[in-house]
Amino acid sequence: MSLNESSHATSRRRPHRRRLIRARIAASLLSAITGVLSGSWASRAPDIRRWIGADDVGWGLANSISVIGTVAGMAVVLVLIDRVRTRRLALFGTWALLIIAPIVAVVPSAAFLGAGLAAWAFISQLREAPVWVTQLEVERRFGRPLLGTFIACYSAGNFGGSALGALATAIGLPPWIQLTAVSSAFGILLLLTWPWLPDGQHDATGRPARVRKIISRFTPQLLLLAAMRFLTIFMAVAAAQWAAIYAAETARGGPIIGATTYAAMSIANAFGLIMIGPIMVRAGRLRCFRISVATAAAGLGVALAIGTPIAAVVGFVVVGLGTACIDPIVYGAAGDQPGLSAGEGVSVVEAGELPAGFVSAAMIGLLAGSFGLRIGLITVVVALIAITLLSFRLHAPDSWSA
Numbered sequence: 001m002s003l004n005e006s007s008h009a010t011s012r013r014r015p016h017r018r019r020l021i022r023a024r025i026a027a028s029l030l031s032a033i034t035g036v037l038s039g040s041w042a043s044r045a046p047d048i049r050r051w052i053g054a055d056d057v058g059w060g061l062a063n064s065i066s067v068i069g070t071v072a073g074m075a076v077v078l079v080l081i082d083r084v085r086t087r088r089l090a091l092f093g094t095w096a097l098l099i100i101a102p103i104v105a106v107v108p109s110a111a112f113l114g115a116g117l118a119a120w121a122f123i124s125q126l127r128e129a130p131v132w133v134t135q136l137e138v139e140r141r142f143g144r145p146l147l148g149t150f151i152a153c154y155s156a157g158n159f160g161g162s163a164l165g166a167l168a169t170a171i172g173l174p175p176w177i178q179l180t181a182v183s184s185a186f187g188i189l190l191l192l193t194w195p196w197l198p199d200g201q202h203d204a205t206g207r208p209a210r211v212r213k214i215i216s217r218f219t220p221q222l223l224l225l226a227a228m229r230f231l232t233i234f235m236a237v238a239a240a241q242w243a244a245i246y247a248a249e250t251a252r253g254g255p256i257i258g259a260t261t262y263a264a265m266s267i268a269n270a271f272g273l274i275m276i277g278p279i280m281v282r283a284g285r286l287r288c289f290r291i292s293v294a295t296a297a298a299g300l301g302v303a304l305a306i307g308t309p310i311a312a313v314v315g316f317v318v319v320g321l322g323t324a325c326i327d328p329i330v331y332g333a334a335g336d337q338p339g340l341s342a343g344e345g346v347s348v349v350e351a352g353e354l355p356a357g358f359v360s361a362a363m364i365g366l367l368a369g370s371f372g373l374r375i376g377l378i379t380v381v382v383a384l385i386a387i388t389l390l391s392f393r394l395h396a397p398d399s400w401s402a
Contacts, residue, residue: 020142022196027138028153029193030131033094033186034124035157036164037101040182043165044175048105048113051175058110062117067358069118073125074351078214081343086130086137087199093127094190098183106176129350133342136335137198145277145285147328152273155266217344221395225334225345226352228390232326233356235319235383238364239265242377243316250373253309261313265320272324280325289329290391296322297384304374304381319380326387333396 041048049059080089100123104116139146161182168178243265248258272292280288296319303315334349335342360379367376 019196020138022193023138023141023198024146026193026196027135028150029186029189030090030094030134030197031150031153032157033097033190034131035154035159036161036182036186037097037179039158039161039163040165040175040179041101041105041161043162044105044169044178047169047175052107052109052113054110054113062110062114065114066117066121069121069123070125070354073122074354076122077126077129078347078351081129081133081347082341085199086133086343087197090127090130090134090197091190091194093123093130095187096123097127098187098190101183102176102179105174105179125350129343129346132331132346132350133335134197134199136332136342136346139332141198145280145328145332147331148273148276148324151327152270155270155273159266217340217348219337219340221337222334222340222345222348224390224393225330225349228326228330228387228394229349229352230356231383231387231390232323232330233353234360235323235380235387237357237360238377238380238383239316239319241361242364242368242373243312246373246377247309247312247316251307251309251312253312257309257313261316264313265316268317268320269324272321273328276325276328280329285329285332286391286394286396289325290388292322292325293384293388293391294322297381297388300377300384301381304377307374319384323384329396333394336396 054062077089097120100116100120104113104120107113107116135147135150164178164182165175168175240262244258244262247253247261248255251257253261276288283291299318299322300315303311303318330349331346334345337345364373364376364379367379
């Protein structure tokens with residue numbers, strides 16, 4: 001190739017590269033929005049509770065009602081995912097989320113809060129699968145694993161939202177003003193970046209998606225992935241709710257060790273999400289998955305057997321690192337099912353997570369009350385082992401370039 005021809009080839013590649021980078025930025029923004037709004041809400045929950053004057057029962061009921069929105073959102077997305085462009089659904093849900101967040105922060109009573117949280121849950125569930133599909137499409141166009149970095153953007157956003165909430169609380173800023181400012185800022189960014197988002201409305205062979213009966217999507221492989229997603233949420237909810245309590249009380253490390261355990265696990269998970277892409281390219285997807293999750297199970301099992309505060313910190317750090325690979329690989333496989341669009345596959349996997357949070361909280365609570373928290377957390381080890389074993393039934397190329 002002559003110097004002139006090489007120059008022309010380079011100039012043609014530059015616009016394509018620029019479009020890919022813009023698509024990645026826009027897809028990352030979708031995750032960051034979710035994280036910042038969630039972190040902002042969680043950090044201001046005590047102020048919102050005081051604002052509406054809710055007692056423990058009223059606050060609990062208001063939050064419980066959100067499950068209605070989650071179920072409704074999941075049902076709607078199963079119907080719409082192959083009928084409406086995924087980018088359109090993702091954008092609609094994101095705009096609705098930016099609008100509902102400050103409204104929920106200014107409701108006058110627990111009853112209105114319950115309705116607002118149900119609406120928030122509905123919108124979140126409606127946009128979740130389309131956002132995953134959009135990010136899978138960006139990953140496909142890049143030709144290398146990126147889902148971990150998108151999830152890391154959510155984690156960073158959640159931390160940032162919590163920090164903003166702490167700052168706003170310190171200066172006496174009402175929650176609705178904080179959430180209005182956050183939503184407005186992200187609204188401007190979304191206006192600037194939404195044209196960069198790709199659409200993922202095609203099947204694994206690249207052909208345009210066609211409308212199918214919902215029942216036909218529940219293939220053996222997608223049911224397997226849904227089961228893995230159920231176990232993942234079961235494990236994640238248990239770790240989030242009980243890690244700090246176990247380290248502080250059962251392992252007798254005290255409040256500082258408890259807080260350190262949760263923070264260290266979260267940081268380790270975020271680090272793993274950033275690093276998982278390059279590792280998968282070198283080691284292979286399924287090999288990386290099995291080794292990582294099995295290591296997480298072994299690490300937590302040993303930590304529970306030892307029972308010391310330091311062992312608890314190390315064990316949950318290993319869980320954070322080892323489980324970082326699960327969502328990128330599960331959702332990647334769901335979006336690459338033969339004969340189905342990425343949206344159809346992802347929507348089935350999403351359905352697997354719904355009951356997991358309730359089952360996890362109830363089961364570990366009952367076991368902890370009857371036999372102690374150490375026994376309760378053994379269910380997390382069992383879930384991780386089950387995920388590892390199920391992965392041997394998963395039909396997905398191990399090599400990223402396959």
